[in-house]
Amino acid sequence: MTKIQGARERARGEITTAIKDEARRQLAAHGAAKLSLRAVARELGMVSSALYRYFPNRDDLLTALITDSYDALGAAAEAALAHSAEQGDAHLARWQAVCRAVRGWALDHPHEYALIYGSPVPGYAAPETTTGPAARAALTLITIAADAYAAGALRVPGATEDRCAGPGAGFPAASAGPGPDPSVPLPAAPAPVLVDTRDLTERLDVALPAAAMAQLAAVWAQLFGLLSFELFGQFDGVIAARDEFFDHAVVGLARTAGLV
Amino acid sequence: MTKIQGARERARGEITTAIKDEARRQLAAHGAAKLSLRAVARELGMVSSALYRYFPNRDDLLTALITDSYDALGAAAEAALAHSAEQGDAHLARWQAVCRAVRGWALDHPHEYALIYGSPVPGYAAPETTTGPAARAALTLITIAADAYAAGALRVPGATEDRCAGPGAGFPAASAGPGPDPSVPLPAAPAPVLVDTRDLTERLDVALPAAAMAQLAAVWAQLFGLLSFELFGQFDGVIAARDEFFDHAVVGLARTAGLV
C-alpha cells in the first residue's frame, strides 16, 4: 500500500501553485478587485472552467493568496528578528529591525498588503485558517517584548511599586521631580481589556503581564495605521521623508509598548 | 439675463443626490466592490445608460461618495469638538471626544470608512478634490494640540531646556531622577521629517512646532490603525472589550502627541 500517488497529485500541486503565481501577478498588475479567474486561466493557456477543479470559487483563490501573504509577511518578520538577534542587537534594535522588515515587505508587495490589511472584499469572510498565519508576524514583536520583560527591560503599565516588574534585575525607580511627570506611571488598561489580553497571553503562551500585552495589541494595530497611510496614499503631499518618519514613529511605538 | 436656470438644473441636482443615496444604500448592503451602476439605475427606475449623464463612469460615482464620506467624517469630528469645547472640557477630554466621534462614525458607516481608509480601488487615484475634505477631520485634533500648545500644555519633543515650549505659562521641568527616565525628553523627529511637518504647519496655518506636528501626523495614522483593525476584523477573537480598548489606546495616543 504505497501512498505514492504519483503524477496526478504532483501535477495538481504544480498547477495549483501556477494558478496562484499567475493570480499574484495579476494582483500586482491590476489590483485585487480586478482579479479575474478567466484572465488567469487565459494566461495559463487553460479554459476558465478548468480552474474550478482547483479552486471552487474566486473567493477561495483569494483566501489562498491571503494565507500565503500572511505567511510571507510572518516569514519576513521572523527572518529579521533572527538576523537581528544573532547579531546581539538590543531589544529596541530588534524591534526596529522587525518593524522595518514588515514595512519593507509591505512596500515590496503593496497589493498583497492591501489584500490582508485593507478593506475586506464584500461578501467574503476570512476563514479560521487565516488567524494562525496572521498572528505569526505579531508574535515576533510579542516575543521581543517578552524577552525584554524577562530581562527586566520592559516598563509595564500600572506597575507602581516596581515600575519594571520583570523577574530579572529591577529597573531603578526614578524619583519623581517636583512637577507632574505624567509619563512615569503609565496608566494600565481597564479591567475588561486585561481580561482579553490575559486570555491572549495564555493562548499564545507568552510570559507577559496582561497590561503589557494590551499595549502591544494597540501598538501592533497602530503600526499598520502607519503602513496603511503610507501605502494607501494618505501621506501623499504630507510626508515626503517616509523612511525617517517611519523609523521615528517606530521608536515611539516601542516606547508605548514599554520597551526601554 | 436672469441666471435662473430653473427646473432642469434643480431636477439634475435632485437626481444626482438620489443616485448617490441609492449608491450609498447599496454600498452599505453589498460593499464597495459589488456596487453596480445597473443595479442603482434599476432601483431608481431608470435605465443604466441614463445614469451616465450624471456620472461619466463608475469611478466618478465612487469619487463623489468618497468626498461625501470625508465630509461626513470631518463634520462629525468638528461637531464633537465644538460640543466638547463649549462644555469647557480640557484638552485631553476634547481629544477623547473627537476620537470617539471618529470611531463612532466609522462604526456607523463601515463601508464608507472602508472606501476612504481601506485599500484603494485598483486603477483609481483619488483626485485633488479629496485632499481638502480628507484633512478636515485631522484638523480637529491638530487644533486641539495647537490650543494646548498655546496654553502651555503640550509637551514638544526635543525641547530640552523648557520641555513645554508654549508661549503660555511654562511647564515645570522635572528634575531627572537617578535612573534613566527615557520618557521625559522625548526624542524629536529627524530633520527631513521636520522639514515636511514645518511645511505642513505653514500650509494649514497652525501655530505648532514642527516636532509636535510630526507626532500628530504619526498619531493620526496610528488612530486609523486601531479603527481599521477593529472594522476589518483583525481584532476578532482577540479583543472583545472594544470600547474600553479604544479609549485606553486613545489616551496613549494623546500622550505620544504630547497632550498632558
Added chain:
DNA sequence: ACTAAAACAAGAGCAGTGCTCTCGTTCTTG
C-alpha cells in the same frame, strides 16, 4: 414666439465577468 442647440431617457449592443453543466478523455486504483 419660434427655432437651433443642448440635455435627456431609452434601447440595442459589445466585451467581459463568475459560475454551472455536460461531454469525452485520461489517469488512478481495486
Added chain:
DNA sequence: CAAGAACGAGAGCACTGCTCTTGTTTTAGT
C-alpha cells in the same frame, strides 16, 4: 484489466461597465 474518479474543453446563463444611436423634452437666443 476494468470501475470510477479526476480532468480539460466547450457551451451557456445571468450579470457587469460602457458606448452608440434614436427620438423626445427643455433651454436659450433672436
